[in-house]
Amino acid sequence: xxxxxxxxxxQEIVADLESDGLPLDSALKLFEEGIExxxxxxxxxxxAEGRVQLLIERAEGVFETRDIDG
Amino acid sequence: MRHNGWRLREVVTLRRSFGARPVRxxxxxxxxxxxxxxxxxxxxxxxxxxxxxxxxxxxLTETARAVIEGSLSPLWVRGEVSDFKRxxxxxxxxxxxxxxxxxxxxxxxxxxxxxxxxxxxxxxxTAYGQLTVYAARGEMHLNVSALDAVGxxxxxxxxxxxxxxxxxxxxxxxxxKRTLPTAPTRVGMxxxxxGAALRDVISVIRRRAPHVSLIVSAAxxxxxxxxxxxxxxxxxxxxxxxxxxxxxxxxxxxxxxLWAFNDEAxxxxxxDATVPVISGVGHEIDVTIADLVADHRAATPSAAAEAAVPMxxxxxxxxxxxGDELCxxxxxxxRNGRRDLETAAGALRRAxxxxxxxxxxxxxxxAGRLNALSPLATLARGYAxxxxxxxxxxxxxxxxxHAGSLFTLTLRDGDVMARVAEQA
Numbered sequence: 392x393x394x395x396x397x398x399x400x401x402q403e404i405v406a407d408l409e410s411d412g413l414p415l416d417s418a419l420k421l422f423e424e425g426i427e428x429x430x431x432x433x434x435x436x437x438x439a440e441g442r443v444q445l446l447i448e449r450a451e452g453v454f455e456t457r458d459i460d461g
Numbered sequence: 462m463r464h465n466g467w468r469l470r471e472v473v474t475l476r477r478s479f480g481a482r483p484v485r486x487x488x489x490x491x492x493x494x495x496x497x498x499x500x501x502x503x504x505x506x507x508x509x510x511x512x513x514x515x516x517x518x519x520x521l522t523e524t525a526r527a528v529i530e531g532s533l534s535p536l537w538v539r540g541e542v543s544d545f546k547r548x549x550x551x552x553x554x555x556x557x558x559x560x561x562x563x564x565x566x567x568x569x570x571x572x573x574x575x576x577x578x579x580x581x582x583x584x585x586x587t588a589y590g591q592l593t594v595y596a597a598r599g600e601m602h603l604n605v606s607a608l609d610a611v612g613x614x615x616x617x618x619x620x621x622x623x624x625x626x627x628x629x630x631x632x633x634x635x636x637x638k639r640t641l642p643t644a645p646t647r648v649g650m651x652x653x654x655x656g657a658a659l660r661d662v663i664s665v666i667r668r669r670a671p672h673v674s675l676i677v678s679a680a681x682x683x684x685x686x687x688x689x690x691x692x693x694x695x696x697x698x699x700x701x702x703x704x705x706x707x708x709x710x711x712x713x714x715x716x717x718x719l720w721a722f723n724d725e726a727x728x729x730x731x732x733d734a735t736v737p738v739i740s741g742v743g744h745e746i747d748v749t750i751a752d753l754v755a756d757h758r759a760a761t762p763s764a765a766a767e768a769a770v771p772m773x774x775x776x777x778x779x780x781x782x783x784g785d786e787l788c789x790x791x792x793x794x795x796r797n798g799r800r801d802l803e804t805a806a807g808a809l810r811r812a813x814x815x816x817x818x819x820x821x822x823x824x825x826x827x828a829g830r831l832n833a834l835s836p837l838a839t840l841a842r843g844y845a846x847x848x849x850x851x852x853x854x855x856x857x858x859x860x861x862x863h864a865g866s867l868f869t870l871t872l873r874d875g876d877v878m879a880r881v882a883e884q885a
Contacts, residue, residue, distance in 0.1 A: 408790035418794040439672040
């Protein structure tokens with residue numbers, strides 16, 4: 392799941408939790424899912440190391456990326 | 462061959478005579494050359510100096526051409542455009558004139574590549590070209606290879622023409638602008654891999670959002686091939702697909718250096734891109750066509766990178782805030798659950814007490830009805846019941862009575878013993 396999709400899902404979860412009439416066990420499941428997504432998104436920001444790569448198309452639709460020293 | 466042998470030789474000698482030496486000294490003229498079987502004596506007259514040595518028209522115009530081209534290198538000429546004609550074969554013809562003179566000009570179609578667009582009638586322009594003679598007409602003309610209107614007029618006009626075409630196709634409509642992703646993790650860039658623009662973008666991304674990757678699709682960004690290469694690079698990275706947003710740009714430069722970003726094909730490729738595009742062209746001119754079609758316009762590649770990637774610290778703060786919201790809403794859920802439970806319990810208690818009351822009321826009503834049906838109530842109203850004194854059987858008929866027999870009479874407040882006096 393992309394970072395943006397994760398954040399979208401988180402927003403959905405919060406909205407669902409805030410809606411009335413949600414059974415408590417469903418609320419707990421949603422909450423657990425939310426915490427897990429939060430952890431993954433946060434990891435993505437803090438542990439991922441951005442790279443700089445040159446895009447090369449070997450043949451129509453066949454791609455290769457090569458690191459550039461930036 | 463444009464010239465037969467002797468005519469060429471004639472031109473050469475005429476030209477030589479025109480240039481270095483007086484025409485009259487004809488000593489070295491050799492119109493026929495020894496190989497052509499020349500007469501034994503050399504004519505003292507130079508070509509064209511007598512009816513006998515009259516030269517061909519073509520020789521004259523060719524000589525004039527050679528003289529003019531030989532003595533005038535290409536020049537910039539200023540004047541006003543008139544009689545502009547675009548020929549079917551693609552060449553442009555016009556006159557450049559001022560108050561007292563005019564010169565015919567031609568722009569071959571192959572020379573038009575470096576010229577932004579055709580000039581307007583009456584436009585004041587500077588034209589760069591070689592003055593020459595067109596032999597077929599015997600006319601002098603300027604063979605133009607570069608042209609611009611005074612004050613960048615032609616460049617502006619070309620841009621305006623492109624802008625109008627794009628506008629007509631709806632490519633400049635504000636509604637077409639896509640919003641940039643709030644947190645891209647992969648940024649694409651179309652630029653020269655050796656350019657300052659790429660270095661600037663890399664440093665901005667490393668500073669703001671070190672988790673973001675940059676994918677470079679390389680293109681030459683200036684010169685004749687630049688537009689085609691930029692278009693190909695945009696299409697390539699869109700086919701690759703694994704990017705969230707695309708920066709198209711280069712560092713600053715002069716108007717001609719940046720001209721590829723005013724190219725219509727580049728504009729259309731930007732508009733067709735599969736992800737939002739940020740233009741980042743270092744500007745010396747106000748705005749490029751690429752800026753107009755891009756989803757977001759930045760004044761430099763660095764500014765484009767800043768628009769593309771939010772600060773990582775801000776993203777982390779936003780995540781923390783969402784975590785807090787998550788906890789708050791779960792607590793609220795629990796509170797809501799407890800509240801619902803209490804409400805339900807209260808309702809249950811109320812329902813139970815209402816039920817008991819209803820039962821009590823119902824018992825009263827039944828008792829009332831039972832009471833109404835009891836014969837005691839009838840006795841209360843003054844009736845009496847006669848019953849046998851021994852087995853307390855109700856005596857309801859005269860048949861049950863005999864003269865002198867004892868029976869019990871039950872009244873409202875008790876029994877009395879009675880005896881039958883005689884049969885009625």
